Amino acid sequence: MEYIQQQFDVNFSFRVFFSGNLFDPTNTCLSAFLESKADAAFQKKLLVVLDGGVAASHPGLAEKISRYLMQVRGFRLAPEMITLTGGESVKNDLSQLFSLVDAIDQHGIDRHSYVIGIGGGSLLDLVGFAAAISHRGVKHIRIPTTVLSQNDSGVGVKNGINYKGKKNFLGSFAPPAAVFNDSTFLTTLDGRDWRSGMVEAVKVALIRDAPFFEWMEKKAEALTNGDMPAMEELICRCAALHMAHIGGGGDPFESGSARPLDFGHWSAHKLEQLTAFSLRHGEAVSIGIALDSVYSFLLGWIDEAAMLRIIHVLKAMQLPIWHPLLQKQDNEPSPVIAGLEEFREHLGGQLTISLLRAIGRGAEIHHIDLDMLYKAADICQKLQS
Numbered sequence: 430m431e432y433i434q435q436q437f438d439v440n441f442s443f444r445v446f447f448s449g450n451l452f453d454p455t456n457t458c459l460s461a462f463l464e465s466k467a468d469a470a471f472q473k474k475l476l477v478v479l480d481g482g483v484a485a486s487h488p489g490l491a492e493k494i495s496r497y498l499m500q501v502r503g504f505r506l507a508p509e510m511i512t513l514t515g516g517e518s519v520k521n522d523l524s525q526l527f528s529l530v531d532a533i534d535q536h537g538i539d540r541h542s543y544v545i546g547i548g549g550g551s552l553l554d555l556v557g558f559a560a561a562i563s564h565r566g567v568k569h570i571r572i573p574t575t576v577l578s579q580n581d582s583g584v585g586v587k588n589g590i591n592y593k594g595k596k597n598f599l600g601s602f603a604p605p606a607a608v609f610n611d612s613t614f615l616t617t618l619d620g621r622d623w624r625s626g627m628v629e630a631v632k633v634a635l636i637r638d639a640p641f642f643e644w645m646e647k648k649a650e651a652l653t654n655g656d657m658p659a660m661e662e663l664i665c666r667c668a669a670l671h672m673a674h675i676g677g678g679g680d681p682f683e684s685g686s687a688r689p690l691d692f693g694h695w696s697a698h699k700l701e702q703l704t705a706f707s708l709r710h711g712e713a714v715s716i717g718i719a720l721d722s723v724y725s726f727l728l729g730w731i732d733e734a735a736m737l738r739i740i741h742v743l744k745a746m747q748l749p750i751w752h753p754l755l756q757k758q759d760n761e762p763s764p765v766i767a768g769l770e771e772f773r774e775h776l777g778g779q780l781t782i783s784l785l786r787a788i789g790r791g792a793e794i795h796h797i798d799l800d801m802l803y804k805a806a807d808i809c810q811k812l813q814s
Contacts, residue, residue: 441604441681445584445668447661451572451611452490452497460501462607463543467503473542476507476532478556480515480548483574486617494547504543507536515552517706520590520597529559538567543606545570549622550578550710554600557588561603568606574614576626576660577711580667581633584608586681595771596698602682610668612661623660624653624747625711628693630667631742632718636692637670639789646738649745692783692791693717696755699768703754715743716809719750723805723812724797725785735788740812751813755806766802 448458467473475498484490491510498506511532519525529544538544544567546556553571560569573583589600615623627645634642644666645652651659674690675681697713704713719740726736743750754765773780779795786792 441586443604443607445608445610445672447610447612447665449612451609451613452493454497454500459609460497462609463501463504466606468541469503471541473504474507474536474538475501475504475543475545476509476511476536476538477545477547478511478513478529478552480552480574481512482515483548483614484512487614498545507532507538509536513548513552513555515548517551517591517701517710519555520551523590523592525555526559526590529556530563533559533563533567538563540564540567543568543570545572547572547574548578549573549575550582553578553583554588554597555590557603557605558590558600561588561601566603569603571605571608573608573610575618575622576615576664577622577629578626579610579615580626580664581629581671583610584668584671586675594702596702610664612657612664615657615660620747621709621712623655625709625715627652627660627663627746628711628715628718628743628748629671630663631739631746632692632714633667633670633674633690635718635722635739635785635788636690636783636791637674637789638666639787641666641670642742642788646742649742653746692785693719693721695769695772695782696720696765699765699771700752700754703764704752708749708752712749715746715748716750716752716755719743719809719812720755720802720805721782721784723808724802727801727805727808728784730792731785731787735785737812738788749813751806751809755809757803763803763806766799766806769797 446458448456450456451459477494479491513519513525544556544560546553546569553573557569560567571583573579586602586604587600588603589597592598631645634645648659652663693714694717697717700708700713700716701710722736722739725731726733740750755763757763781793781795782797783791783793
C-alpha cells in the first residue's frame with residue numbers, strides 16, 4: 430500500500446496583559462499592542478462586542494472605548510459597537526452566534542482584522558467561537574471583566590456555546606491574539622460574582638500548587654471582603670498556572686481523555702444545567718470541588734485534615750459545598766450523579782475524573798464507586814451547616 434505522510438506543527442503564542450483603566454487615553458497597553466500589528470500597506474479593522482451588563486455598570490464606557498480605538502494608528506473601527514446581554518443565556522441562543530457572524534461579514538472583518546470581546550466568560554466564549562468559524566478563523570482579543578474570566582476561561586484556548594441542553598457542545602480551540610485583564614472592571618462586580626470567581630484559583634492550586642493554596646487559606650477573609658491587591662495577585666497567579674498547564678501539558682487542544690483542569694467540573698456542569706444556571710459557574714464548581722475532595726478522602730488518597738482544610742477555604746469564601754440535587758430524587762438516582770456518563774461522552778473515550786493525591790497534586794481515575802459517591806455527598810451536606 431502506498432501513502433504520503435503529512436506532518437506539520439502550528440505555533441501559538443499570545444500574551445496576557447495586566448492593567449487598570451485600559452481605555453484611559455494615557456494608557457497605551459492596548460493601543461501599543463495593536464499598533465505593533467499594523468501594516469503600512471493596508472488598514473486593518475476592529476469590531477467591538479460589549480457585554481451589556483458591563484456597559485450598564487460603567488456609564489459612558491462605549492463612548493470611551495470608541496474614542497480610544499479611533500486613535501489607534503493603522504486600524505479603522507467598525508461604525509457599529511455590538512452590545513449583547515451577557516451571562517450564560519447568551520450561549521443558549523444560536524441566533525446570537527449568527528448575528529455576530531453576520532456582523533463580521535457586514536463590517537468586512539477579514540483574517541488580518543480583530544474582533545474584540547469585552548465581558549464575562551460567557552460572552553467571550555460566544556465571541557471567540559463566532560470569530561473562529563468566520564473566514565475559517567478571524568483574530569480575536571479578549572478583555573475579560575469578571576474574576577472568573579480573568580483568572581481562567583479568558584486566558585485559555587477554548588470557546589463555545591451550549592446546544593441541545595449540553596454545555597459547550599459546539600465550540601473550537603482558538604487561542605486569542607492577546608488578553609487584557611483590567612482590574613477596574615472588577616470594582617463593580619456583585620458579591621456573588623466576586624466570590625464565585627475565586628474558586629478556579631482554589632481548583633488549580635489544589636492540583637498544581639500547594640503554596641498557592643496555603644496563601645489563599647491565609648488570605649481567604651481579605652479576598653472575600655473585597656481586598657483588591659489580594660485579588661489582583663490571586664488572578665495573576667491563577668492565570669499563570671492555567672497557562673503553564675495548557676502550554677506545558679502536552680495536550681493543549683485536549684485530544685486525549687485527561688482533563689486535570691476540570692477538577693470539580695464533572696458535577697458542576699450538570700448542576701448548572703439542572704438549576705437552569707441559577708447557580709453561578711463558580712458556585713457549581715465549588716460544590717464539585719467539595720464532592721471530589723471528600724471522595725478523595727474516602728478513597729484514602731488525602732487525610733481528613735487536608736479534606737477539612739479544603740472545605741474550610743470554600744466556606745470562608747462564602748461558597749456552597751452541597752446541593753440537594755446530589756441526593757436521590759424520589760428513590761431515583763441523583764440527576765447530577767447520573768450525569769457521569771454524559772461527562773464521559775463529552776471527553777470521548779474512557780471516563781477520566783481528576784481527584785487529589787495531596788493538596789497541590791492531582792491524580793486521575795477511570796471508575797467511580799457510586800455508593801461511595803453518595804456517601805461523599807452526604808458528608809458534604811453535613812459539612813455545609
